[in-house]
Amino acid sequence: MNNWNQVLTQEQESLGATQLATGFVAAVTDQGLIAFTGEESASFLHSQLTNDVEHLGPGDVRLAGYCSPKGRLLASFLMWRTDESIFLQLPRAIQPAVQKRLQMFILRAKTKPADVSEQFVTLGIGGGDAEAMLQNWFDALPAKPFSKLDHPLGTLLRVADAFGAARYLWLTSPETASVAAPVLKERLAVGGNEGWRLSEIHAGIPQVGPGTQEQFVPQMVNFELLGGVNFKKGCYPGQEIVARSQYLGKLKRRTALASIADAAAAPGAEVFSPADPEQPCGMVVNTARNGTGGVDALVEMKLEALEAGDVRFGSASGPALQFKPLPYVLDKLDV
Incomplete structure (x- = not known):
């Protein structure tokens, strides 16, 4: 059987707005993931990021920024938590430097960051057909943007809507992704990183990367x-x-x-x-x-x-x- 990578990356299209609005699936491979684990993870990140981390609930998804002392964004994150860890998603291209910088300020705080990018397959799914497709595997879906649910088949994040339709990030195992990929491909346009970025842009969600660090308050x-x-x-x-x-x-x-x-x-x-x-x-x-x-x-x-x-x-x-x-x-x- 083909693995998820073969199914979803060999025939990626340059998607337009119409295809994104109808329904698409994207193998999101350009995003890294840092997991902070330890009893003081929330308090440490709360002191470093622009958003409230101490009151981040198990069903919450939030955006957060990491600024220089001059108030300019060094990174922007999608953030959520489980019982064990707090996760920060950001571009792989800047992840090592950002993770190293955050680690410098941990000092005696009881938290430890780890690069867990390779532990998950991340599938971006959106458009009018997204909900019906995901119901092949999930009995319920996150009810509103910036919320999530944990499931035996992985973590499902609902992010900002685009084109009047819901968008989701499904973090799952390679085994589950390999089973799901052919079903998703049969009904949805296949887009990859470029398709996901286009949907993010139409949702109005900025992401700080290599060309824009320290440029924006x-x-x-x-x-x-x-x-x-x-x-x-x-x-x-x-x-x-x-x-x-x-x-x-x-x-x-x-x-x-x-x-x-x-x-x-x-x-x-x-x-x-x-x-x-x-x-x-x-x-x-x-x-x-x-x-x-x-x-x-x-x-x-x-x-x-x-x-x-x-x-x-x-x-x-x-x-x-x-x-x-x-x-x-x-x-x-x-x-």
């Missing part, structure tokens, strides 16, 4: 709008700057969803406004091929450029960004 990438920042918790690195941006109304930048007719657009690339052609007005946060020869992207930029509606990729004479609606409202902070 959390609010610049809409992180607090997604529940990724808790302003009532105690201190963490950069907390004063993050709070000042929130309460003193100093933030003049936000992240928007747009299509760019240039397949070379990548995280960290700059965008420009013709009104001020000499200086970049923003930066690309995340991209994924959209099936039309270009990319869809989350792009951080000055609010005045976003409001003007004319933003170009690469230079003031580059291709114009075609803006699309986000699934949530941008609460502008330029007061």
Whole structure:
């Protein structure tokens, strides 16, 4: 019998919005996973991350950021817990350095981080057909975005909706994935990392990676709008700057969803406004091929450029960004 990898990675497609909205499955292989285990794991992470970890419940899934002392994001995580561990999912490309940095601050705290990326197969499933497909294995599904359930067949996380439909991450064993993969492939479009990233972009979920570390205060990438920042918790690195941006109304930048007719657009690339052609007005946060020869992207930029509606990729004479609606409202902070 073919294993899950052969079934779901040999025929990956460059999916478009229509396929994602209908139903898709993606082998998510570019994400790493850190497990913190020990009785003081929650209190340690609570002191390091932008979100509340001490009150993270067994059915909760949350976004969280890890900032430099200057309040700039070094990493962004999807976070959940079991009875034994707290898990942080982030790009594999930055996981070793981020894990090492966190470990430096553990000191005497009773917690130990471990790279558990290879212990699970991660399948991303979404679109209108997702729920019916998952009911082949699960009697019940997480009822709302950012919730989870644990099951003998693995952990099922419901993440942010996209295209008006639910999306799930199923962390399971290679054996279970090998049984499920042919069934999923028969009914759903197969997308891989690129398809999953495209669905994340249309859900408005930013992810900090190699090209964008230390570039953004959390609010610049809409992180607090997604529940990724808790302003009532105690201190963490950069907390004063993050709070000042929130309460003193100093933030003049936000992240928007747009299509760019240039397949070379990548995280960290700059965008420009013709009104001020000499200086970049923003930066690309995340991209994924959209099936039309270009990319869809989350792009951080000055609010005045976003409001003007004319933003170009690469230079003031580059291709114009075609803006699309986000699934949530941008609460502008330029007061």
